[in-house]
Structures are given as C-alpha cells and as structure tokens.
Amino acid sequence: MMVAWTIYISFLGALALLLMPKGNAAAARIVALLTALAGFALALAAFCTHRSGEMLTVTRVPWIPSLGIEYHLAADGISLTLVLLTGVIAVAGILFSWNVALRTQEFFAFYLLLIGAVYGVFLSYDLFLLFVFYEIVIIPKYFLIAIWGSTRREYGAMKLALYSFVGSAMVLIGLIAAFVVSGAKSMALGDLAGYAFPAHFQMWAFPLVFVGFGILAGLWPFHTWAPTGHVAAPTAASMLLAGVVMKLGAYGCLRVAMTLFPLGLNSWGFHVLGLGSWRDVFAVLAVIGIVYGAMVALVQRDFKFVIGYSSVSHMGFILLGLMTLNQIGLSGAVLQMVSHGILAGLMFAVVGRMVYERTHTRDLKILSGFNLNHAIPFAAVVFVIAGMGSMGLPGLSGFVAEMMIVIGAWRAFPLLAVCVGVGIVVGVAYIWRAMQKAFFAEPEMVLETHEPLAAISIPEKLGAMILIAASVAVGLYPQMLLRVIVPALNSPLFEGLRKGNWQ
Amino acid sequence: MSAFHNALFQLALPEIILAVAALAVLSVDLLVLRTRAIRVRAAVATALASGGCALAMVRIFFAAHSANVMDGMLLATPLIQLVQVALLLMAILTLYVAVDSTFSEHVGEFILIVLLATAGMMFMVASHNVLVIFVSLELVSLALYVMTGFDKRSPRSAEAALKYFLFGGMSAGFLLYGFSLLYGLSNSTNLSQIALAVQGRPLNPLLIIALVTTVIGFGFKVAAAPLHFWAPDAYEGAPLPAAAFIASSSKIASFFTFYTVMTLGFAGVEGVAWPHGSAGWVPMLALVAAASMILGNVAALAQSSVRRLLAYSAVGHAGYMLLAIVSHSQTSLAALIYYVITYALTTLGAFAAVGVVQEATGGDQLNDFDGLSRRSPVLSACLFIFLLSLAGIPPLAGFFGKFYLFFSALQSAPRPLGLIWLVALAIAMSAVSLYYYLQVLKRVYVTPPAADAQKICVPWLRMAVVVSLAAATLLLGAAPHILLRWILLAGVQ
Numbered sequence: 001m002m003v004a005w006t007i008y009i010s011f012l013g014a015l016a017l018l019l020m021p022k023g024n025a026a027a028a029r030i031v032a033l034l035t036a037l038a039g040f041a042l043a044l045a046a047f048c049t050h051r052s053g054e055m056l057t058v059t060r061v062p063w064i065p066s067l068g069i070e071y072h073l074a075a076d077g078i079s080l081t082l083v084l085l086t087g088v089i090a091v092a093g094i095l096f097s098w099n100v101a102l103r104t105q106e107f108f109a110f111y112l113l114l115i116g117a118v119y120g121v122f123l124s125y126d127l128f129l130l131f132v133f134y135e136i137v138i139i140p141k142y143f144l145i146a147i148w149g150s151t152r153r154e155y156g157a158m159k160l161a162l163y164s165f166v167g168s169a170m171v172l173i174g175l176i177a178a179f180v181v182s183g184a185k186s187m188a189l190g191d192l193a194g195y196a197f198p199a200h201f202q203m204w205a206f207p208l209v210f211v212g213f214g215i216l217a218g219l220w221p222f223h224t225w226a227p228t229g230h231v232a233a234p235t236a237a238s239m240l241l242a243g244v245v246m247k248l249g250a251y252g253c254l255r256v257a258m259t260l261f262p263l264g265l266n267s268w269g270f271h272v273l274g275l276g277s278w279r280d281v282f283a284v285l286a287v288i289g290i291v292y293g294a295m296v297a298l299v300q301r302d303f304k305f306v307i308g309y310s311s312v313s314h315m316g317f318i319l320l321g322l323m324t325l326n327q328i329g330l331s332g333a334v335l336q337m338v339s340h341g342i343l344a345g346l347m348f349a350v351v352g353r354m355v356y357e358r359t360h361t362r363d364l365k366i367l368s369g370f371n372l373n374h375a376i377p378f379a380a381v382v383f384v385i386a387g388m389g390s391m392g393l394p395g396l397s398g399f400v401a402e403m404m405i406v407i408g409a410w411r412a413f414p415l416l417a418v419c420v421g422v423g424i425v426v427g428v429a430y431i432w433r434a435m436q437k438a439f440f441a442e443p444e445m446v447l448e449t450h451e452p453l454a455a456i457s458i459p460e461k462l463g464a465m466i467l468i469a470a471s472v473a474v475g476l477y478p479q480m481l482l483r484v485i486v487p488a489l490n491s492p493l494f495e496g497l498r499k500g501n502w503q
Numbered sequence: 504m505s506a507f508h509n510a511l512f513q514l515a516l517p518e519i520i521l522a523v524a525a526l527a528v529l530s531v532d533l534l535v536l537r538t539r540a541i542r543v544r545a546a547v548a549t550a551l552a553s554g555g556c557a558l559a560m561v562r563i564f565f566a567a568h569s570a571n572v573m574d575g576m577l578l579a580t581p582l583i584q585l586v587q588v589a590l591l592l593m594a595i596l597t598l599y600v601a602v603d604s605t606f607s608e609h610v611g612e613f614i615l616i617v618l619l620a621t622a623g624m625m626f627m628v629a630s631h632n633v634l635v636i637f638v639s640l641e642l643v644s645l646a647l648y649v650m651t652g653f654d655k656r657s658p659r660s661a662e663a664a665l666k667y668f669l670f671g672g673m674s675a676g677f678l679l680y681g682f683s684l685l686y687g688l689s690n691s692t693n694l695s696q697i698a699l700a701v702q703g704r705p706l707n708p709l710l711i712i713a714l715v716t717t718v719i720g721f722g723f724k725v726a727a728a729p730l731h732f733w734a735p736d737a738y739e740g741a742p743l744p745a746a747a748f749i750a751s752s753s754k755i756a757s758f759f760t761f762y763t764v765m766t767l768g769f770a771g772v773e774g775v776a777w778p779h780g781s782a783g784w785v786p787m788l789a790l791v792a793a794a795s796m797i798l799g800n801v802a803a804l805a806q807s808s809v810r811r812l813l814a815y816s817a818v819g820h821a822g823y824m825l826l827a828i829v830s831h832s833q834t835s836l837a838a839l840i841y842y843v844i845t846y847a848l849t850t851l852g853a854f855a856a857v858g859v860v861q862e863a864t865g866g867d868q869l870n871d872f873d874g875l876s877r878r879s880p881v882l883s884a885c886l887f888i889f890l891l892s893l894a895g896i897p898p899l900a901g902f903f904g905k906f907y908l909f910f911s912a913l914q915s916a917p918r919p920l921g922l923i924w925l926v927a928l929a930i931a932m933s934a935v936s937l938y939y940y941l942q943v944l945k946r947v948y949v950t951p952p953a954a955d956a957q958k959i960c961v962p963w964l965r966m967a968v969v970v971s972l973a974a975a976t977l978l979l980g981a982a983p984h985i986l987l988r989w990i991l992l993a994g995v996q
Contacts, residue, residue, distance in 0.1 A: 063982075063984070064903075064983055064984050064987065065984065066984070066987060066988070066991055067910075128906075131897070132897035132898055132902070135896055135897050135902070136896070136897060136898070138896070139891065139896060142941065143948055143949070146945060146948075146949045147948060147949050154945065154949065158938070158941065158945075161937065161941060162934065162938060165934045165937050166931075166934045169930045169931060169933065169934045172906075172909075172930055173923070173926065173927055173930055176906070176909055176910050176913055176926070177913060177920055177923065179910065180910065180913045180914045180919050180920065181919065181920070184910070184914060
C-alpha cells in the first residue's frame, strides 16, 4: 500500500528543504505545500480504498531480529481516519504559515519532520516503532515553538518538551515491562494485545501507560503544558499541536494502554472516595478536565488562552469517550479526535494568523477596539462557524461527536453525564464571550488611531475553506468516517476490551 | 617452552604492533622531522600511528578467535577481540580529532601516549588475572594523567592532571589492597579461582572489604558517584583530544573489565538488590548506580561550561551502564557493550564539535554556542545528533542503547521486573537530562548569534571525523542490528 509513503515523503521534503540553497523563501513554501499535498493525496487515496476498517499490513520487514522487533506498518479504520486528519491539518497549517519570513526553510523542515513522525505514529503496528515515532515528535515541536513562537516561547517550548518526554518515559517503562513479561518475543501490537498479562501487572501497567499517553492528550491535572504551549507556539504549530499532536496521546491511550491492559480497567474490589476502578478515576478526571477547561476559558483575557483551554475541555470529551467502554462512546471519541483536530486548527488559525498577526495583540479588551467584524469580516465569519462547531451545533462535526460521547457516558456514568452537560453550557458561554469581545464589540470603544488592517490573503481563505469543508462534511455525513471506525473497534485487537467491561 | 612463548607472542601481537608503532612515531618525530612545521609532524605521526592501529586490527581479524595463555593471564575470545577492535577504532578517531590541535609542540610524545594507553586497555580487557588487570590499568591511568596535563601552558590543565593523579593514585591503592585480600583469600590471582574460593560461604569481613575496595577502584575509573570528583575538572581542563579520549576509550575498557571482574571474580556472592535484598555486591552497585544517575543528571543542570556539563552527564551515563553490571546476564553484557561503544562514539563526536567551537570562540561556556546554527550549519547538525543521542531520543544510537539496557535489566534479575525501581529511576533521570541537552541546543538553534560573529571555518579533516561520527550515531540508532549482530555472535560462542 502506498500510505507508508506519507511518512517517507514528509521526511524527504524536510531533507530537501534543508539542502536547498538558502534565502529562497518562496520556493521553500512551494516545496512544503507540495509535500503536504502529496501526503494528503496518499492519505485520501488510502482512506477511500479501505473498505471494511480491518487491520491491513502496509510494510513488514525484520528490523532487530534478535529482539523480534519489526519495521511493521499497518492501518485500520481508526488509524486511517487520523492519517487523513493529519493530511488535512498539514496542508492547512502550511497555508496559514505562508507569511513566515524568519528562517523559512528551517521552519518548514521542522514542520514536515513533525508531520512525518505523526503519520508514523498512526501507522505503526510494532510498538517499538510507534514509540520511536512518538519521541521523534518531541524535538521539532520544541524548536518550532522556541524559534518561531511568541509569548514566553522558550518557557512554553521547554515545558511542552519535558511534559511530553516524561509522558513518553512512563510509556517506555510500561512497554518494556510488557515486552519482558510477555517473553520478549515480539513487540507487535497484536501479539502483545493477545498475550494474557497477569491481572495484578495490568493493574499498575495500565494507569502508567494511560497517564503517560494522557499527558499529551491534555488529561487533567497534567494538562498545564497545553495552554502555555499553544499560546507560545506559532500559528501552524498551535494548529498541529491541538490538531494532531494531542490526538497522538489519545490514540496511544486507546491503541496501546487499553488494548494491551484491558484488565486494568476492571474493578479494584474496593472503593476510595466512591471510585472503584481506574476507569472511574480517569472518567472523573476527564469530566473535571471538561468543566475546568471550560470555566478557565471563560475568564481569560488572552484570546489564544481561551482556545488553549477550550482544547483541554474538548480533549476531556475524548478521554471520557474512551472510558465509556461502549461502542457509541468509543466511536464518538474517535470522531471527536477528528472534529476537535479540525475545529481547534481553525480557531487557532483565526486567532494566531488572521487576528494576531494583523493587530499584534491578543488581549480581548484591546481587540474589542479594532472593530474586527468590519475590518476583517472573513475572520469573523470563520470564527463564528468554528465557534458553532465547538459549541456543538448540528451540521458541524462537533455535534455528532459530542452527542455520541454523551450518550455513551449516559449509559456508563449517568451522574458524570450530567456534569458534562454543565461543561457544554459553559462551553457555549466562553465561545460567545470571546466572539462578542473580539469581533462584535460596542462601537463606542473603537480605537481612534490605527492603520487599516491588511486584507485576508488567498492562502488564508483557502486554508479556512478546507477546514470548514472538512468539518461540515463530517458533521453532515459522519457515516463517512464511522463506516471504517466501527468495524475497527469490533476487530480482534479490541477483543480484550469487549470481553471485559464492554456495555 | 618455546611453544608457550610462541603462543604468548601470537596473542600479544596486536599490542606489540601498537608498541612498535608508538616507538616508530616517536623516533621519526624526534630524529627525522624535528625541524619541520608542526602540521607536517602531526600529519606524519598521525598517519604512522593510525597505520599501526589499523595493522593491529587486521591482526585481530586474522588471529585465532579463542586462546588462553597461562590460565587466564591473557585471553582471546570473540567478545574480547570485538572490544579490542572498538578500542583501536576509538584510538584512530581520537588521533584524527587531535591532528589539527595546537596545544603542544610535542606531537610525537602525545601520540605515543595515546598508543600506549590503548595497548594498556587492550591488555586490560584481555586478562582474567587480577595482577595483569592491575598492571595494565596502571599503564592506562599513568598515560591518562600525562595526557590530562599535556597542555603545559595552561594552569587548568595542570590542576586537572594533579587532581586526577591524586584521586587516581588513591583509588589504585584501594584496588590493589582489595586484590591483595582476594589473593590472600584464594591463594590465586585468577578470577575463576578467586570465585571458587569466595563463593558458597557466608560473607566474611575480609571479603566485604575486598568487594568495597574493588568497587571503589573501578568506580573511580568509570566516574561513578561518589567517586566522580576528578571528572569535571579533567573533562574541562585537559586538552580536548585527551578529554575526548578519557571520556570515550577509557570508558569502554573500564566498563568491560569492571563487568568481567565482578561477574567472574565475585560469582556466587552477588546478593540480590532491593526490595528482596540479600547482601552481596549487587545491592552495593545498585546504590552506586542510583547515586550516579541522580547526582550526575541533577548536577549537570547547573553547569554553564559545556565540557563540565558533558562530564556530569558522563556520571549519569555511568549510572545507566552500571545497571548492566547489576543485572549481570548475557543479555545485559551485550547491552553494556552496545551502550558503551555507541556512547564512546557519540561522546567523542560531541567533544570534537565542542572543540571546534572552543577554538573559534575561545571558550566552552553556553553563550559561546549562541547562534551556532547560523555560523556553521553542518557542525550544528552534528552536535544536534550527538546531544540528542546522549539524551536518548530515537532514532539515534543512544535510544536503542538505553532501550536494550533497560530491557536486559528488567529481564534478567533473579525474578523478572525485580529491578523496575532502578529502571524507572533511570528513565526518569533521562527525562531530566533532556533539559540540559536542550539548553545547549537552544543556544545553538534558537539564540541569535552575537553581532560580530563570523562563519566558523572548520578544518576539513576534523569536519570529516565529526560528520562520520554523526552518521554512525544515526546509522547505529536506525539499524542497531549492524552492531548488535556482531556482539551477539561474539557473545554466543
């Protein structure tokens, strides 16, 4: 299958950018865009030709034979859905970074390196390989933020890198331990998921690996890297961070932690503070994340922090969906990964690129003086659409995904589902507030002296169109994705989960 | 008798070749080239010396793969030969890192000392006799003291050498005392005989003293905490090639010998590490390993000199590598050798790159690295690879080294996962290490260069060495089996 080339072509593009003669920013943009488009085309082709959602091997060659480690790429419905998301976000991100003038080649080289590694994580079947790609992601992320970022960029970048590395360290301990316990014959996902690990081992390995991945997925209370990192990052990097990198964490939780250690979700046999299992613990943390993220977003002055905390809130939905352990909740979680990827990308594009780079401020009080809905109406329209999606209005992707998760949660944890309702209401409020203050403020507060803002450029319009189209497509016809996600969840890989607490 | 001499000669031939090459270098330098320019002398001497090393390597390839003279006095096994080849390779690379340096006019002497130290290391790894091990260890140490103080114009070099020498002399005394106790306990200097005599009995106080002093002696050589005090000064003060050699070659030899002595000589008194502990050297080394990881990595956070930072990170890495001795299985031996060889390559590369910066800017402080990526992109890319490999980021050699080492440690304790607390500590500490490695890389890539900064012109030979080391780091990380296969083949036989 050609889909493996999404990885190679991104890395080759990065290499080509580094080797190109210096100083030609226009050529660098074109090369980067073509690379991302090629990756997207390959992802789309693979997605469209994939019929039933089952796991298909893409590439499989021995890598470290003495340990049974293979270079094994495979794709099922879930990974292909996320690969497609990565392709969309990658193209849009490049369109929104069309104006990067500082060290352009290096910027796009790091960008493509990150994209290639993200493709790699989604396509890896061997867990050693998955971990390799997962860690490669950390380094370009750091430099993208530290070099091209804004507000407290070096702090944000280092915090993000260390949080990610600590998370992956936890994952590494769990993976090596699982490898040893299973007899050190193979690191393939299927083999390890098929091995019956002792229950007491799963009881500590599951939370270790789940939290390890969860850190990157913005699991409360380990989410604090996310707002600072998102705010510090340049627009394209925020889009990637919120759009796909956080999904790596959620994907790892589902793909690795939950399939390898399904018994870790079982009841402890006793109750602490009313919690009877790791499943309860993580469900409660997820709901706290939803409500807390939304509440904090409600009181931010910095426009980008609003979006940053909204990401924490939306990622909480994904983690809650995973913990429902029923088909509708889990498929909703995967759908929410896609939906949040698109919508968060869109919002960061509006805030970071369309607004901040024109007004040079993100303070909502000052922004209200710019009268943005007249100055850049396109940005206002895009933000309204993205906001509607984020609030969960029907017709956009957020509605389907969140509804499925809430239904799933209602079956599994009725009480928590009520709390989620509170989170959704607050979600409407913070979007409304940000929209009101940034774009539709009262005219008497208009600043007198400022130059007219530059018009929205073609690449920006194009990027916004792509993302809106993707969100509408998913919102109107979710079956497009669900047709491959649901069979993937019913595959033998998730056997252990279905046998356990499946409802 | 002549058959015995013949066997000894055959077995020691690589070391003899090195000694002859060393003398040849010295005589050519002093007799023929005395009046020529330093560059010429350095080029000729380096060519001669590396030719000698290459010849010794060839000899090892064609020598018998299994030999034993005088009951372990001198041995050949495929594994020993692999380590010897690695030592020779590191010596060649060090010579080429040194070829453009200007710290001394005594080119011939410096190269002589590098070769003698290498010969000493080769004897050290090839013996199972405590006496031979001690004598060759002293040969290595004396050579390293001299190398450290070789820059006679620099007071810091002299200070570092004196410190190194005083600490080294003391630890050698401890080691010799321990060895003498072992001889007294077993009436033999052979490691296997010693093991026969000490095992199976309850630990007596003499044996405990012997154990502790042996660990002190070798702990000093590998710069494990709390015996690491010489390392920061030596790494910072020594002439750059000397520091690189101490940080790379001597690590390979010391760790391999340390492993041999502990697992052969003290077989049967291992004990078990916490939490199901029983007395022996395993719990002791586990503590030393934990202390090294914590102290090395935490102290490195506070450094502003990159060479000191590398020194403290070396203490941390020594802690990781001690894990292999703590778990002492065949797999962990393979992991140790893989780790220490790739670590040596990476460290040598990092030192060579730091050396270039130091020559261009006159210092090795963090702010001397400001904006390096704009001043020398290729060198920066290589430094990027070296430091991230040391931090254990895939797909670089350091990552697979760590993965395999931790895997072997978890697998081979008396009960699987018995050492998980130590492995968890090691992995946590490598997260700490990412912070200080990124501090350097941040200077290189993020901070803008000073206003008057020029492009850095790197001598082509130095650049070739650095680039090939970076390529090796990348290759051994992306395809670890290239090296691992040889180690496993050698270990199985």
